Amino acid sequence: MLNSVLVANRGEIARRIIATARRLGIRAVAVYSEADKGLPFVAEADEAVLIGPPPPAESYLNAAAVLAAARQAGAAAIHPGYGFLSENPQFARQVLAEGLTWVGPPPEAIEQMGDKINARNLMARAGVPVAAGTTEPVTSADAAVAEAARIGYPVMVKAAAGGGGIGMSAVSDPAGLRAAFETARTRAMRFFGDPAILLERYIERARHVEVQILGLADGRVVALGERDCSVQRRHQKVAEETPSPGVGAALRARMLAAAVQAGAAVGYRSAGTVECLVDTATNDFVFLEMNTRLQVEHPVTELVTGIDLVEQQFRIAAGEPVTFDPDQVRPQGHALELRVYAEDPVRFLPSPGTIERWQEPAGPGVRVDAGYAAGNQVTPFYDPLLAKLCAYGPDRAQALARARDAVAVFEITGLRTNLPFHVDLLASEEFTSGDYDTSIVARLRP
Amino acid sequence: MAEVRAEMVANVWKVVAAEGAEVSDGDTLVILESMKMEIPVLAEGSGTLTHLHVVEGDIVQEGDLIAVIE
Numbered sequence: 144m145l146n147s148v149l150v151a152n153r154g155e156i157a158r159r160i161i162a163t164a165r166r167l168g169i170r171a172v173a174v175y176s177e178a179d180k181g182l183p184f185v186a187e188a189d190e191a192v193l194i195g196p197p198p199p200a201e202s203y204l205n206a207a208a209v210l211a212a213a214r215q216a217g218a219a220a221i222h223p224g225y226g227f228l229s230e231n232p233q234f235a236r237q238v239l240a241e242g243l244t245w246v247g248p249p250p251e252a253i254e255q256m257g258d259k260i261n262a263r264n265l266m267a268r269a270g271v272p273v274a275a276g277t278t279e280p281v282t283s284a285d286a287a288v289a290e291a292a293r294i295g296y297p298v299m300v301k302a303a304a305g306g307g308g309i310g311m312s313a314v315s316d317p318a319g320l321r322a323a324f325e326t327a328r329t330r331a332m333r334f335f336g337d338p339a340i341l342l343e344r345y346i347e348r349a350r351h352v353e354v355q356i357l358g359l360a361d362g363r364v365v366a367l368g369e370r371d372c373s374v375q376r377r378h379q380k381v382a383e384e385t386p387s388p389g390v391g392a393a394l395r396a397r398m399l400a401a402a403v404q405a406g407a408a409v410g411y412r413s414a415g416t417v418e419c420l421v422d423t424a425t426n427d428f429v430f431l432e433m434n435t436r437l438q439v440e441h442p443v444t445e446l447v448t449g450i451d452l453v454e455q456q457f458r459i460a461a462g463e464p465v466t467f468d469p470d471q472v473r474p475q476g477h478a479l480e481l482r483v484y485a486e487d488p489v490r491f492l493p494s495p496g497t498i499e500r501w502q503e504p505a506g507p508g509v510r511v512d513a514g515y516a517a518g519n520q521v522t523p524f525y526d527p528l529l530a531k532l533c534a535y536g537p538d539r540a541q542a543l544a545r546a547r548d549a550v551a552v553f554e555i556t557g558l559r560t561n562l563p564f565h566v567d568l569l570a571s572e573e574f575t576s577g578d579y580d581t582s583i584v585a586r587l588r589p
Numbered sequence: 590m591a592e593v594r595a596e597m598v599a600n601v602w603k604v605v606a607a608e609g610a611e612v613s614d615g616d617t618l619v620i621l622e623s624m625k626m627e628i629p630v631l632a633e634g635s636g637t638l639t640h641l642h643v644v645e646g647d648i649v650q651e652g653d654l655i656a657v658i659e
Contacts, residue, residue: 493624495598523623
């Protein structure tokens with residue numbers, strides 16, 4: 144097994160990775176920016192190295208500073224978490240070139256899946272269903288209008304190098320497309336340094352369902368069930384659950400098989416997620432993209448499988464077998480995750496500030512992955528995720544009941560949070576029925 | 590006279606309008622960034638942008654004065 148790991152991330156995910164590392168006797172090294180020195184993940188690591196000022200470009204995205212910290216602390220491996228450098232193939236190559244273990248997929252797999260146009264083409268060739276769309280970058284508004292005429296409206300405009308919903312929008316006519324194209328190009332340049340744009344047929348009533356895969360050290364790829372991530376605001380996830388109430392046994396079997404095919408097509412190792420859209424009208428699915436890293440919402444899969452995904456990542460990186468029998472994965476029960484964001488619960492606008500009181504729920508079936516504690520400052524430099532509140536039950540109704548009880552007693556004061564939104568979500572007939580799609584938040588907050 | 594203030598702690602990402610310019614109700618004056626989200630700051634009323642109190646890269650606190658329109 145690895146003897147030490149540097150966690151190149153912050154907040155809840157750094158803390159979660161550090162917890163598993165320490166449980167396995169792996170020395171955990173944290174890196175942190177000046178804005179984060181008081182956060183729990185820094186205190187809980189065996190060692191912590193300051194890597195720079197608050198802006199991400201000068202700290203968590205600064206590959207040279209992260210590698211210098213690894214050298215200074217004598218770390219044998221790097222776990223990138225999600226976001227920041229996790230899907231940067233150059234960084235993965237630098238880590239390997241330093242003689243360190245990269246706790247993630249091969250750089251080639253990251254590269255092939257990182258460009259969404261390339262990923263779509265690759266998946267289509269591997270026999271995975273994709274939506275009608277462009278097979279090359281769209282470079283002008285005129286070209287976009289011509290392509291959309293072929294694909295058929297409505298279309299989704301996306302940054303090929305993008306993520307996190309940034310620059311994405313659905314349009315239903317050429318005028319809207321021209322405006323969306325320019326916005327997407329500007330944002331793609333600014334956030335991802337790459338102006339490539341793709342168009343894809345937009346499915347109006349869709350569920351966002353993803354499959355957790357794990358590429359093992361022996362080359363096998365296994366699927367560990369799906370997660371429904373249809374509760375989104377600004378194309379960003381707010382709540383997730385597994386299994387998906389909108390996916391039956393036959394569709395599930397096809398989606399899991401396609402996800403394994405997708406992973407095998409790029410020689411995948413470690414944890415990854417194959418994101419799909421399920422058309423609620425036809426009960427069929429298309430490949431959307433692959434996230435070549437640990438996913439934010441991985442805890443719901445852990446709750447129904449009993450598998451620690453970070454532990455498997457460490458074992459796979461070390462060339463060891465996983466802790467479970469890949470042929471005997473049988474998810475049990477139902478799990479939900481509610482993302483607790485520092486934002487107002489109505490318009491979802493950011494709400495940085497200082498946390499005064501922080502009282503987490505606890506009890507059977509309740510898991511909280513938190514990045515903050517009382518007294519911590521939540522700064523405007525990073526994403527608004529404060530904590531992930533997960534609830535497990537033998538069935539969906541019991542998981543929902545536990546989630547409602549847990550949300551009701553989760554107390555965070557000093558800044559605004561979206562906890563009141565989660566109260567409304569869990570009380571809504573649409574969510575409770577299980578028959579919802581990606582527009583549910585827009586209906587709850589008209 | 591209308592004062593435009595910051596709604597939250599944020600970084601000033603982009604200054605769109607120039608001091609002395611004529612602006613209309615709803616025009617974007619400045620774009621703030623907080624928690625990976627762009628938040629446009631809009632003119633509340635029409636008139637001349639007589640004072641612009643921020644430059645790109647500034648950090649504003651909730652309630653800080655951003656601009657004055659007369």
